[in-house]
Amino acid sequence: MLSELERESRTVRRHETLVDEGEPNRLFVLDSGWVYTFIHTPDGRRQILDLHFPGDIVGTNQIAFAESTCGIAAATDGVICPFPKSGLRGVFSKSSKLTALFYTFAMIDHAAVLDRLRATGRMPAALRVLLVLLQCRARLRIMEPSYADAFELPLQQDVIGDMIGLSNISVSNALKQLKEDGLVARQGRWISFPSEERAMTLIDFADHYYEIDTSWFPGPQGAGGEQRIKAL
Amino acid sequence: MLSELERESRTVRRHETLVDEGEPNRLFVLDSGWVYTFIHTPDGRRQILDLHFPGDIVGTNQIAFAESTCGIAAATDGVICPFPKSGLRGVFSKSSKLTALFYTFAMIDHAAVLDRLRATGRMPAALRVLLVLLQCRARLRIMEPSYADAFELPLQQDVIGDMIGLSNISVSNALKQLKEDGLVARQGRWISFPSEERAMTLIDFADHYYEIDTSWFPGPQGAGGEQRIKAL
DNA sequence: CGAGACTTTGATAGATGTCAAACAGTGTGG
DNA sequence: CCACACTGTTTGACATCTATCAAAGTCTCG
The missing domain is CATH 1.10.10.10 (Winged helix-like DNA-binding domain superfamily/Winged helix DNA-binding domain)
Structure with missing residues (x-):
């Protein structure tokens, strides 16, 4: 299910803005490179909110909002694999464990x-x-x-x-x-x-x-490998 | 399912510490009063992380961790309804829409x-x-x-x-x-x-x-009432 | 090798913290 | 209902930290 998300890919350059503040949301898997999310202050300064590393799914904390509340930019050259918002619906409806x-x-x-x-x-x-x-x-x-x-x-x-x-x-x-x-x-x-x-x-x-605790996860116990789950 | 969580209740006093940093996690519904989460700095100062209001479920952003990474204290007198971590398992396994x-x-x-x-x-x-x-x-x-x-x-x-x-x-x-x-x-x-x-x-x-978008929610469309969902 | 981007260093200014004391509001007990 | 104690707020003086500006130094890539 998850590997299907990485169908298409494109390269990004250091300093490139991938998503502007207020644009429609976009989701992608970060294949390589570092990426960060940011907001600007009214006087034009910048606050960086989050760093993302290879393997991260970027944009998941924006899906609740109609428009992106923050921008996304590349800190280094890299490769991203965009996928549509609907790609997540499968995850949420088919696997409650994956949702957790x-x-x-x-x-x-x-x-x-x-x-x-x-x-x-x-x-x-x-x-x-x-x-x-x-x-x-x-x-x-x-x-x-x-x-x-x-x-x-x-x-x-x-x-x-x-x-x-x-x-x-x-x-x-x-x-x-x-x-x-x-x-x-x-x-x-x-x-x-x-x-x-x-x-x-x-x-x-x-x-x-x-420090992760998976005891509250739904479904059969003993998922295993919690320490490295981020690796997907 | 959710109303069952409010079975027991207890009052809290202004300034009372409900959970200390590093204690086992605890979950409760906040019935009345204001509550906040906090961390201390090494030199003893305090950073408040989040405010919680009547109707909020407090502690949900801690369930992933074995121990609470932050403390919880009451900003005003109030009433809380504690419930066990297992109470959430029902939510996550039975309703993917509620999970979303x-x-x-x-x-x-x-x-x-x-x-x-x-x-x-x-x-x-x-x-x-x-x-x-x-x-x-x-x-x-x-x-x-x-x-x-x-x-x-x-x-x-x-x-x-x-x-x-x-x-x-x-x-x-x-x-x-x-x-x-x-x-x-x-x-x-x-x-x-x-x-x-x-x-x-x-x-x-x-x-x-x-600004909430529910179009990605699993299950049949048209949940309705998204504007006030926090009200439960 | 050279140009541009990034980092380092120093000098100065401005914002916020700390300390101390006066002030105001709140709740309690007589 | 009032007086008092306590908690919280306001004000001022001073110290400290960080921002800004400017210039020199270093690295990187073509």
């Missing part, structure tokens, strides 16, 4: 947003940036466990800043400070955490991908 | 959080407070259309501040400024918007409760 899975994905994404809200509202610049880095790693290592040690971060600093209410300059300063504090190491675009434990406790980081 | 409805609620709440994230990250204090006030009105007038003109706001200023990353003092200053600008009028705890149009365009406010 989608619901779970939505809640995990929601939890990530809540963590960023907390950071944006109540934490200093360096810790906000640290949160974004740890969130990226948490998501990436689901697909590729070796990313736990070090991963490539293709985001520009103004993109990071727009996720957590900072300017690109403050992101630069925060990274410098994180390096001096021994919390983050950078080699080119590769990120690692020399004092992983300290970094996580410093911001009370919780990896929501590893 | 729950999914829709989750997305509407999510959209409200995203709006606050945008405000917290990128908008000045007065406009952030204005957003919270407009969000409260939007939710309240679903149940009671007369609240569109004026509604009672039982929240203390530090609670409002914790929703959008401000101190209680900045909230006070913001309200003063909003009053001077003719955007918000207060009589005791009653709030109204003298220049409603201007207030909404100033922050690009969108009332997500009135």
Whole structure:
């Protein structure tokens, strides 16, 4: 059922806007590359709402609305596989277990947003940036466990800043400070955490991908493989 | 199916903590009063994540996790009707349309959080407070259309501040400024918007409760009454 | 190798937090 | 029904953090 969604595909370029705010909704599977959703403020600034990674279905948290409440843009070059809204109807009507899975994905994404809200509202610049880095790693290592040690971060600093209410300059300063504090190491675009434990406790980081409970899922018990369900 | 969830009930007092962060999850229907979810920062400050109003089912965005990632506290005196997690299994397995409805609620709440994230990250204090006030009105007038003109706001200023990353003092200053600008009028705890149009365009406010699309719902078409579905 | 995009660094300004004290509203008990 | 205690709000002074501006430095890709 799900693999049928990936029938057609197209490439996207870094910085390309895929969907504008207020346009009709669109759904797609992200095959490769990183993508983000955003809204603009009345004075023209930008807030990034969510990051999406290869394997994600993008747009599911917009299907309840007639028009898209946010825009979508590509952070890197990539490939997307668009599919129609009706493609989801099959999922919701035919498999209640798959529906619960989608619901779970939505809640995990929601939890990530809540963590960023907390950071944006109540934490200093360096810790906000640290949160974004740890969130990226948490998501990436689901697909590729070796990313736990070090991963490539293709985001520009103004993109990071727009996720957590900072300017690109403050992101630069925060990274410098994180390096001096021994919390983050950078080699080119590769990120690692020399004092992983300290970094996580410093911001009370919780990896929501590893706290999933499926006991409430409908149907027979023991779905199995919950840890990697995002992989689809 | 849903009315069975409200079998038992108990009263709660203003300021009472109903669920602590990290406790096992709990679900309840909120009969009366206002309730909010929150997380603490490592340095002991508080971020409020969501407000809940009479009629809401509280805790649904936590069921995916083994432990509650946030706490729940009462903003006013009220009455709650707790029910077990298994109560939701019936909903998810027996009615795919009801499931889609729950999914829709989750997305509407999510959209409200995203709006606050945008405000917290990128908008000045007065406009952030204005957003919270407009969000409260939007939710309240679903149940009671007369609240569109004026509604009672039982929240203390530090609670409002914790929703959008401000101190209680900045909230006070913001309200003063909003009053001077003719955007918000207060009589005791009653709030109204003298220049409603201007207030909404100033922050690009969108009332997500009135933009719902149910065309993707499973089952026969024409559910009807989508505008007030939150009322249950 | 060169042009453009991105990052880093420094100086300054503005917004919000913190602290402290006065003020107002609310509920309770006599 | 009033006085009092408590909770919450308002105001002002000051400190801190982050944004903005500007310029130098670095990387990347053609």
